[in-house]
Amino acid sequence: MKKDRKEVFKYDYEGSCAPGQQHMSMSQTVFSVGIFQWVPTTNGKGLKKSAVVFRVKGYVNKPETVYAAAEDICDKLDNKWVPDVRSITVK
Secondary structure, eight states, rough: OOOOOOOOTTOHHHHHHTTTSSTTTTTEEEEEEEEEEEEEESSSSSSEEEEOOOEEEEEEOOHHHHHHHHHHHHHHHTTTTTSSSSSEEOO
């Protein structure tokens, strides 16, 4: 179960081609999730997603490893971790 991370300046993740999503192809073997930050809208009345700052890639038959890595990276980014790469691939 994914944590509810929708809070100003917290990091979160999403992937439109993740297993179980509408855009997934039957021949697809890998997918990725993008990690972004929740930022205030210009009118200050809500939140919007920032640009993706990190990407986690992995196999569709092991989505739990991709999601676990994304959760871990979100936690690290929330704690001011500065990555030296922009993506990882989990096996």
